[in-house]
Amino acid sequence: MSKYNSEEEFLKNYDSSVFEKLSMTTDIIIFSVSDEDVNNYRKLSKKKFSVLLVKRDDYPFKDKWCLPGGFIKIDEDLEDAPVRILANETNIHNIYLEQLYTFGSVNRDPRMRIVSTSYMALIDKNRLNDKLNSNASWFNIEYYEEDNVVNVTLIGEEIITFKIKKTLKDLTTDRYKFEVIENDKLAFDHPLVILSGIERLKNKIEYTDIVFNMMPKYFTLGELQQVYEVILNKKLLDPAFRRIISSKVIKTDKIKTGEGHRPSYLFKYKKGTN
Amino acid sequence: MSKYNSEEEFLKNYDSSVFEKLSMTTDIIIFSVSDEDVNNYRKLSKKKFSVLLVKRDDYPFKDKWCLPGGFIKIDEDLEDAPVRILANETNIHNIYLEQLYTFGSVNRDPRMRIVSTSYMALIDKNRLNDKLNSNASWFNIEYYEEDNVVNVTLIGEEIITFKIKKTLKDLTTDRYKFEVIENDKLAFDHPLVILSGIERLKNKIEYTDIVFNMMPKYFTLGELQQVYEVILNKKLLDPAFRRIISSKVIKTDKIKTGEGHRPSYLFKYKKGTN
DNA sequence: CTAATAGTGTCTATTAGACAGTATGTT
DNA sequence: AACATACTGTCTAATAGACACTATTAG
Numbered sequence: 143m144s145k146y147n148s149e150e151e152f153l154k155n156y157d158s159s160v161f162e163k164l165s166m167t168t169d170i171i172i173f174s175v176s177d178e179d180v181n182n183y184r185k186l187s188k189k190k191f192s193v194l195l196v197k198r199d200d201y202p203f204k205d206k207w208c209l210p211g212g213f214i215k216i217d218e219d220l221e222d223a224p225v226r227i228l229a230n231e232t233n234i235h236n237i238y239l240e241q242l243y244t245f246g247s248v249n250r251d252p253r254m255r256i257v258s259t260s261y262m263a264l265i266d267k268n269r270l271n272d273k274l275n276s277n278a279s280w281f282n283i284e285y286y287e288e289d290n291v292v293n294v295t296l297i298g299e300e301i302i303t304f305k306i307k308k309t310l311k312d313l314t315t316d317r318y319k320f321e322v323i324e325n326d327k328l329a330f331d332h333p334l335v336i337l338s339g340i341e342r343l344k345n346k347i348e349y350t351d352i353v354f355n356m357m358p359k360y361f362t363l364g365e366l367q368q369v370y371e372v373i374l375n376k377k378l379l380d381p382a383f384r385r386i387i388s389s390k391v392i393k394t395d396k397i398k399t400g401e402g403h404r405p406s407y408l409f410k411y412k413k414g415t416n
Numbered sequence: 417m418s419k420y421n422s423e424e425e426f427l428k429n430y431d432s433s434v435f436e437k438l439s440m441t442t443d444i445i446i447f448s449v450s451d452e453d454v455n456n457y458r459k460l461s462k463k464k465f466s467v468l469l470v471k472r473d474d475y476p477f478k479d480k481w482c483l484p485g486g487f488i489k490i491d492e493d494l495e496d497a498p499v500r501i502l503a504n505e506t507n508i509h510n511i512y513l514e515q516l517y518t519f520g521s522v523n524r525d526p527r528m529r530i531v532s533t534s535y536m537a538l539i540d541k542n543r544l545n546d547k548l549n550s551n552a553s554w555f556n557i558e559y560y561e562e563d564n565v566v567n568v569t570l571i572g573e574e575i576i577t578f579k580i581k582k583t584l585k586d587l588t589t590d591r592y593k594f595e596v597i598e599n600d601k602l603a604f605d606h607p608l609v610i611l612s613g614i615e616r617l618k619n620k621i622e623y624t625d626i627v628f629n630m631m632p633k634y635f636t637l638g639e640l641q642q643v644y645e646v647i648l649n650k651k652l653l654d655p656a657f658r659r660i661i662s663s664k665v666i667k668t669d670k671i672k673t674g675e676g677h678r679p680s681y682l683f684k685y686k687k688g689t690n
Numbered sequence: 691c692t693a694a695t696a697g698t699g700t701c702t703a704t705t706a707g708a709c710a711g712t713a714t715g716t717t
Numbered sequence: 718a719a720c721a722t723a724c725t726g727t728c729t730a731a732t733a734g735a736c737a738c739t740a741t742t743a744g
Contacts, residue, residue, distance in 0.1 A: 246494025
């Protein structure tokens with residue numbers, strides 16, 4: 143069958159050009175939570191769910207926004223690429239990172255065939271100390287769904303909106319095909335990546351402790367609840383929330399005061415509860 | 417900034433060789449369920465959870481077993497590749513398929529840098545009519561976990577065993593790093609792919625209707641329960657199982673008899689219940 | 691005092707786990 | 718009759734949803 147007698151011999155003679163090659167990139171969707179001041183001394187600042195975007199200063203998609211990312215190096219493990227890019231972009235290490243999905247439509251990049259593996263990262267903004275790269279910027283995420291169309295608005299240096307149509311692909315697992323039907327300001331297929339990220343986070347927040355990757359070390363239960371609410375896009379009932387969360391946090395003796403209303407205890411994450 | 421004045425001009429002059437390119441493949445883990453006869457006229461045949469493997473007849477990894485797969489064509493959407501390969505391998509269409517994970521360690525293939533996106537497919541074996549490709553063969557899966565080491569045994573034309581060590585990677589979401597610590601008969605990093613597939617299926621069977629992709633049109637609740645049990649690797653209590661499953665199936669007036677015990681009604685999947 | 695959030699108590703409805711029991715075919 | 722599986726009833730424990738209530742601060 144084979145014209146070679148050993149693996150070594152085969153490998154020595156292997157012609158790696160028999161299959162056409164392509165390039166691979168990685169895109170990272172970095173989520174965080176930000177505070178938005180409210181002009182009422184009594185009210186709490188509002189939590190917003192946000193994503194980091196980069197303004198492209200060169201072609202293709204010059205002047206559009208995109209997710210941080212870059213090419214995979216030929217001698218670099220796939221999962222090391224997002225770590226490298228993240229360290230580069232945010233100047234911090236030890237960031238929560240998980241592989242999201244690999245996008246590989248033939249025409250997703252106008253330059254050439256590029257397949258991109260996307261990752262989702264979660265960080266606590268307080269760790270950043272404004273050490274962001276110059277052309278990167280945070281955008282608050284707002285979204286709603288209507289008639290199987292998801293309308294996403296990203297609010298930051300600009301207002302970016304896009305719409306994605308969801309078509310049921312499989313009844314047994316409720317999976318949808320996403321199709322961008324409106325998008326002006328985002329490069330590549332990044333609207334798809336962002337929506338995939340939102341959905342993944344929304345799912346995981348319900349059955350894991352993933353949210354704590356976006357929280358500072360100490361937080362009030364009110365703040366934590368707000369983060370859940372802004373990601374899940376719905377209000378939660380206080381007693382139910384506290385019941386469920388109580389096993390995941392430890393109450394400290396620290397107290398947050400000066401808010402114009404009853405002060406609250408600060409809590410921290412109780413590790414290993416998931 | 418850019419030396420070009422328009423996207424078109426940029427693209428016309430784009431040198432696609434600035435980044436080193438690589439090859440991509442796809443590996444498909446095809447799961448199904450098989451019956452194993454028991455030498456007792458009264459007892460039901462035992463359900464087994466099985467995976468399709470292909471014997472390699474050429475280098476690299478000549479004579480080892482691997483998952484069906486192949487190279488992504490340069491002008492083919494990533495998600496079309498597994499469909500093509502699956503049609504080729506099984507001669508059937510309309511198979512449940514979902515993207516699993518993209519593996520991209522630098523040295524996962526001895527030939528050259530190859531990144532592989534794995535997919536999980538589920539089929540009802542009865543649809544196959546022995547139309548399998550000649551070098552493909554089903555293996556029953558058995559596994560158990562002990563001290564964070566998963567021991568997997570695949571039983572078919574040969575007995576294949578491998579061990580994978582799980583190291584906790586992230587406390588908040590209970591994700592593990594997998595490391596193959598014993599493997600003789602499987603090619604590439606396919607032990608990792610198989611275990612990822614098992615874990616994905618095990619998870620999804622609990623909160624979706626995914627199992628029905630592996631079932632024939634008509635089945636008894638006993639059979640269905642056995643499939644759950646063999647995938648989850650644990651016994652379930654009858655009344656609880658029936659309570660939960662009752663909303664997902666429709667009872668027909670067909671009856672399965674001749675089994676040496678009380679006959680049972682046949683059920684079918686009630687679509688759109690998930 | 692009031693506005694606003696912090697935090698608790700409790701009722702009810704629903705669901706999950708466990709076990710015991712009855713039903714009905716084949717040999 | 719004996720065996721093996723089919724299928725059901727019911728008790729209990731745990732959990733989720735809803736609502737009403739009390740507590741405490743800044744201004």
